[in-house]
Amino acid sequence: MRSDSVIALVSAIRYQGVELIERELRARGIRDLKPSHGALLASLYGRRGRAGMKELLRSSGRKKSTLTEMANKLEKQGYLRRVPDPEDSRGVVLELRPKAYDIEGDFTAISRLLIQRAWRGFGEDEKQTLLRLLERMLGSLREEA
Numbered sequence: 001m002r003s004d005s006v007i008a009l010v011s012a013i014r015y016q017g018v019e020l021i022e023r024e025l026r027a028r029g030i031r032d033l034k035p036s037h038g039a040l041l042a043s044l045y046g047r048r049g050r051a052g053m054k055e056l057l058r059s060s061g062r063k064k065s066t067l068t069e070m071a072n073k074l075e076k077q078g079y080l081r082r083v084p085d086p087e088d089s090r091g092v093v094l095e096l097r098p099k100a101y102d103i104e105g106d107f108t109a110i111s112r113l114l115i116q117r118a119w120r121g122f123g124e125d126e127k128q129t130l131l132r133l134l135e136r137m138l139g140s141l142r143e144e145a
Contacts, residue, residue, distance in 0.1 A: 006137070017114055024110040030103055032077045040070045041100060041107060044080065049096035052085050056094065074100075 001009075021035040033041075043056055057067055071094055074080045079100040085091030119127060 010134075013118075017118065020114055020117065021110060024113065025106075028103075028106045028110075030106060033079075033103075034073075037070055037074060037079075038107070038111070040067065040074065040094075041079070041096075042111070044094060044096050044100070045104060045107070049101070051094060052088070053092050053094065054088070 018035045021038065025031070025033055025035075039060060039062075040056070043059060044051055047055075053064075053067065053071070057064055060067060071080065071082070075082060077099075078097055080094050080096050082092045083095055085093045122130070
């Protein structure tokens with residue numbers, strides 16, 4: 001394989017992952033979520049259902065506009081709500097609503113399936129090596145010229 005095809009390969013892996021998530025969401029009757037919403041939901045599930053936008057921005061590495069757009073969509077669909085941040089009068093805290101907890105089991109099952117499929121046939125040393133190399137590549141791409 002040619003080394004200059006690395007970005008295309010990573011893109012194809014991402015595409016296949018998104019396809020798997022979309023199939024699994026449909027199979028479970030969840031039609032109002034997109035795979036991209038998973039990152040925000042996972043962050044909130046991991047924080048006991050509540051986190052400030054500033055905290056979520058720091059941990060996600062996403063642009064504020066992207067995170068805000070996701071939060072707007074999930075709020076409109078009834079998965080979360082915004083409440084004033086008690087520590088910052090201009091800030092907002094996102095809280096999961098019951099609808100989000102209703103799908104948490106499905107969310108976890110889809111996440112596990114995705115990870116299982118992605119690592120199928122890999123040994124632990126291979127996993128660690130690949131992760132280390134991909135993190136290094138990401139760091140190189142983030143560097144300014």
